[in-house]
Amino acid sequence: MTPQDHGPGFCCADHSGAANVTAILTEAETRARAQGARLTPVRRRTLEILLQAHGALGAYEVLEKLSTEGFGSQPPVAYRALNFLVDHGLAHRIRRLNAFTACAHPGHDHRAAFLICESCNSVTEADAGAVSAALDQAAQSAGFHLNRATIEAVGQCSACRDSAA
Amino acid sequence: MTPQDHGPGFCCADHSGAANVTAILTEAETRARAQGARLTPVRRRTLEILLQAHGALGAYEVLEKLSTEGFGSQPPVAYRALNFLVDHGLAHRIRRLNAFTACAHPGHDHRAAFLICESCNSVTEADAGAVSAALDQAAQSAGFHLNRATIEAVGQCSACRDSAA
């Protein structure tokens, strides 16, 4: 894997802007409280790390950052925080990459699809409304009761196609 | 996880019938040759193991069976055979389960979605035509060039819902 680096704000403009970060953190705090959960320092900082990252981060990458900042240094520290975020709709797990990414649209329930660029490794969260509807349909005709779905697409983002051309 | 066991042919009638196995193996052989690849003994046996399994199998489960039958006993043996099958459209990787399953419809290119039952752990391969079209659409409107996609749904199969009721 030889990811290209497009620099800040290029691949994932949705959530990498510094201005958005604090707004999303505040939103997250509110949302967590509403669900009776606490956005503790580790959790908050973990979300912040994901928000500032381009593409998705592995649990151990997150862990490294956390541990250099005085948080715990063992895997469960990262996994717990990440799972918390996922459970509360503040982050997503990207299974194909064994990695996590901040949710670009917290605040409303939604089904997301992820567009993973093979060139620059960026992950874009796309609205999966129509995809999800089609999947519901397919599940239903198989007599399957659908709870959750993972939709991950691999290909090349527009930025990388342009720079390759 | 406490998977229920429905017994043979119950959850995954598509490909667990013993009659189908030999037919699919023959088909696989033909297909492999057509692509200039060889369905060697390990590969053939690996496919057979997947075909006979209910639900998906982890690489180490496959490895264990292989090694008791005189094949190699180290992880690469299983991973190589499994990756070969996936690459040649004879099997699918189910990322959510870290597992593999035989393709229920080899012989024609298709995009598949997987319906994973949380109760009995079965994996059903559903036709993802419409889902795939919707995903193409979503990717296109994001300027993303889509190569491959993973679509995995988690829920409850009809058999388990019936037996729960």
Place this chain on the structure above:
DNA sequence: TATCTAACGTTATATCATAACAGTCAAGGC
């Protein structure tokens, strides 16, 4: 048959993830 390449099996190691337990802290009842 000589040669070449794909496939195999091995050792070793990398990478990802969780179980279990002890100490700490925040919130609510008294």
Place this chain on the structure above:
DNA sequence: GCCTTGACTGTTATGATATAACGTTAGATA
């Protein structure tokens, strides 16, 4: 205020999944 209670944190230890690298074997081809 003080204590109880449950959630949270950090640790040790281990489990589970996956791949790199290399020498050997076997099949295809000339």
